[in-house]
Amino acid sequence: MKLVVVGLGEMGASLALAMKRGRGKIEIVGVDNDERTMNQAVQLGIIDKMTTDLQSAVINADLIVLATPTKVIIDYLTQLARLTLKQTVVVTDTGSTKVQVMQAARELTTAGINFVGGHAMAGTQKAGVTAADEKLYDEVPYFLISTQPKLIETTQRLLAPLQAKFTTITAVKHDQMMAQLSDLPHIVAAALVNSTAQTLQAEPELPQYAAGGFKDTTRIGGADPKMWTDVLMTNRPATLSALQHYQAQIAAMISVLENGDAAGINAFFTSSRAIRAKFEE
Amino acid sequence: MKLVVVGLGEMGASLALAMKRGRGKIEIVGVDNDERTMNQAVQLGIIDKMTTDLQSAVINADLIVLATPTKVIIDYLTQLARLTLKQTVVVTDTGSTKVQVMQAARELTTAGINFVGGHAMAGTQKAGVTAADEKLYDEVPYFLISTQPKLIETTQRLLAPLQAKFTTITAVKHDQMMAQLSDLPHIVAAALVNSTAQTLQAEPELPQYAAGGFKDTTRIGGADPKMWTDVLMTNRPATLSALQHYQAQIAAMISVLENGDAAGINAFFTSSRAIRAKFEE
Numbered sequence: 001m002k003l004v005v006v007g008l009g010e011m012g013a014s015l016a017l018a019m020k021r022g023r024g025k026i027e028i029v030g031v032d033n034d035e036r037t038m039n040q041a042v043q044l045g046i047i048d049k050m051t052t053d054l055q056s057a058v059i060n061a062d063l064i065v066l067a068t069p070t071k072v073i074i075d076y077l078t079q080l081a082r083l084t085l086k087q088t089v090v091v092t093d094t095g096s097t098k099v100q101v102m103q104a105a106r107e108l109t110t111a112g113i114n115f116v117g118g119h120a121m122a123g124t125q126k127a128g129v130t131a132a133d134e135k136l137y138d139e140v141p142y143f144l145i146s147t148q149p150k151l152i153e154t155t156q157r158l159l160a161p162l163q164a165k166f167t168t169i170t171a172v173k174h175d176q177m178m179a180q181l182s183d184l185p186h187i188v189a190a191a192l193v194n195s196t197a198q199t200l201q202a203e204p205e206l207p208q209y210a211a212g213g214f215k216d217t218t219r220i221g222g223a224d225p226k227m228w229t230d231v232l233m234t235n236r237p238a239t240l241s242a243l244q245h246y247q248a249q250i251a252a253m254i255s256v257l258e259n260g261d262a263a264g265i266n267a268f269f270t271s272s273r274a275i276r277a278k279f280e281e
Numbered sequence: 282m283k284l285v286v287v288g289l290g291e292m293g294a295s296l297a298l299a300m301k302r303g304r305g306k307i308e309i310v311g312v313d314n315d316e317r318t319m320n321q322a323v324q325l326g327i328i329d330k331m332t333t334d335l336q337s338a339v340i341n342a343d344l345i346v347l348a349t350p351t352k353v354i355i356d357y358l359t360q361l362a363r364l365t366l367k368q369t370v371v372v373t374d375t376g377s378t379k380v381q382v383m384q385a386a387r388e389l390t391t392a393g394i395n396f397v398g399g400h401a402m403a404g405t406q407k408a409g410v411t412a413a414d415e416k417l418y419d420e421v422p423y424f425l426i427s428t429q430p431k432l433i434e435t436t437q438r439l440l441a442p443l444q445a446k447f448t449t450i451t452a453v454k455h456d457q458m459m460a461q462l463s464d465l466p467h468i469v470a471a472a473l474v475n476s477t478a479q480t481l482q483a484e485p486e487l488p489q490y491a492a493g494g495f496k497d498t499t500r501i502g503g504a505d506p507k508m509w510t511d512v513l514m515t516n517r518p519a520t521l522s523a524l525q526h527y528q529a530q531i532a533a534m535i536s537v538l539e540n541g542d543a544a545g546i547n548a549f550f551t552s553s554r555a556i557r558a559k560f561e562e
Contacts (some may be wrong), residue, residue, distance in 0.1 A: 007518070011302050028449070029385075034327045036511060037356075039549075045340055047550070050346050081310060086528060101452070102305055111375075120494055122492055132302065134311050141489065142491055144554060149497060157397045159402075163306060168465045170328045173484070176480065176554055177480065177484060177487065177490060179485070179490050180476075180477055181490060181492070181495045182471065182476075182478045182492065182494060182495065183493050184476070185473060185495045185498040185499070186494065186550075187531075187534055187549075187551070188472075188473050188531075189285040189498050190471055190496075190549055190550055190551075190552075190553035191321070191469075191527060191530035191531050191534060191551075192465065192466060192469050193526065193556050193557045194530050194549065194553050194556065195461075195465070195523070195526050195529075195551050195552040196347040196461055196462075196556060197526040197552070197556060198526065199457065199458065199461045199523075200556065200559070202456070203458060206458065206461070206462070207423065207559045207561070208461060208561050209402055209422055209462060210561075211462070211463065213463060213466050213467065213470075213500075213501040213504075214462045214463065214466045214560070215467060215560060215561070215562050216497045216498070216500045216501065217466040217497070217499075217501060218498075218557055218560065219497045219498070219562070220495075220497065221553045221554070221556075221557045222553070222554050222557040222558065223494075223550065223554070224550075224554075225546075225547050225549075225550035225551040225553075225554060226547070228546070228550050229543050229546045229547045229550065230521055231547065232538065232546050233541065233543050236299075236538055236541060239534065240538050242476070242480075243531070243534065243535055243538065245476050245479065246472060246473065246476040246531070246536065247528070247532070247535065248476075249472035249475050249476050249533050250468075250469075250524070250527070250528050250531060251471050251528070252468055253472060253524065254521065254525065254528065255515065257521050259526065260511050260514065260517060262514050264509045265506075265509070265513050265514065266473055266506050267477065268468075268472075268506075269471055269504065269505075269506035269509050269510065270506040271471075271474075271475050271478070272470070272471035272472075272474040272502045272503070273502070273503050273506060274473050274506075275474045275475065275477060275478060275481065275502075275503070276410075276474045276499055276500075276502045277503065278481070279491050279499065280488070280491075280496070281496050281500070
């Protein structure tokens with residue numbers, strides 16, 4: 001099997017490593033816009049060959065995995081629609097939002113090429129090719145998006161060495177869940193951090209008084225701005241809807257506090273405690 | 282020295298244990314509304330005597346520490362103002378909000394009794410007398426509130442066995458910092474949890490897809506409703522102000538997302554990352 005991985009960050013490089021655990025013979029070609037990253041990937045034994053020429057990489061490929069940021073995945077989908085591909089190839093991606101990706105893949109699927117949207121709930125705070133981990137996908141929920149059951153089956157068979165927990169889902173449902181579980185928490189945490197700016201200016205010693213609660217709640221407020229701009233820009237409708245529901249919760253709490261409504265405060269935290277208990281840790 | 286600890290939860294019981302590490306002779310009397318808690322405290326060697334009769338407990342006391350929830354501290358301050366106390370006694374508390382406590386202590390101080398507001402940035406997820414830990418206060422920031430430098434000095438000397446990092450602060454400044462660092466994060470986390478209710482109803486499998494970011498950000502959304510109702514009700518003005526500033530951040534982000542303003546999203550997360558870096562972990 002010939003596998004092409006486009007984008008050798010943590011997700012793509014880990015996928016390449018994990019795919020090497022399969023029983024069959026595999027040749028892995030890596031494509032990245034950073035020459036140094038590709039060299040490292042070869043040296044670390046993550047890929048067998050490297051190239052920046054997409055056409056030469058994808059020719060005869062059986063599986064093409066686009067593992068770049070979502071905006072770049074969309075660009076590659078447009079490029080792939082104009083290249084010569086093996087008729088049986090499966091193209092998939094690892095982007096964290098799916099509605100825009102599925103739309104961008106239409107040109108490709110109209111040309112008769114198989115595309116399956118993909119997104120694994122994997123990834124750490126680390127980044128780059130040196131963060132590659134062959135166990136990154138082990139037992140991790142891995143969403144696949146396609147209306148063709150046979151294609152889902154083929155993709156699962158091709159990606160079997162990842163040992164992920166594959167689940168089919170619609171792009172819309174996927175993006176709503178991600179908005180709620182990932183995009184919204186990042187906004188909430190960053191807004192909390194930003195709202196300390198004024199107090200911090202008046203009290204520069206503020207950080208030393210921050211306890212575990214503040215630190216947990218704001219941890220992802222330190223996330224990479226470039227990455228999160230990309231994620232939010234490609235999942236705007238779902239994120240906006242989640243954010244507006246959230247804003248209503250904040251507005252309700254302001255009103256409850258203004259009224260000194262102790263029962264209202266208690267109900268707010270009682271509801272939260274009951275729902276939070278459904279989530280682990 | 283005779284020490285009276287009122288309220289034998291984690292804070293009070295740990296304080297009693299830590300005070301036993303001092304060099305001088307100390308007699309510790311525990312007061313709690315729960316007989317079982319007091320019995321446990323005696324059995325665990327945390328206190329020397331127990332009683333529910335406040336007057337008999339506080340007579341001849343050199344130091345009285347009120348370690349109950351803030352609302353109850355306020356009740357005790359009113360009660361103490363009507364009891365016979367040693368003229369040199371120092372009364373202090375461990376409540377997490379201070380403006381209301383300092384106001385409630387006025388009757389006592391008008392009667393010539395020394396009162397110093399206190400609040401240590403200590404405490405774990407555990408609760409109750411069995412969570413007592415003699416090291417709980419070690420090296421922890423411990424705020425003291427009083428306009429009398431000599432009284433602060435005396436209090437620090439009396440509480441020296443705690444090995445805490447004592448800092449003086451005004452009640453207003455203290456409550457603003459707590460609103461920002463503790464009250465607001467609890468509201469933000471609970472609002473985020475509550476805002477998942479709708480999605481959770483449609484997708485009961487949602488929790489299994491929640492990753493570390495969601496879990497960190499919502500961890501304190503599982504906090505005790507009774508305790509947090511008490512905290513917020515006693516620190517309403519500062520919490521409301523912090524929450525309103527926070528709401529403005531959320532509103533700004535909604536507008537940025539509505540406009541598809543990528544530079545605006547980037548600026549939001551760039552600011553957050555820079556500020557978050559000033560806080561540890």
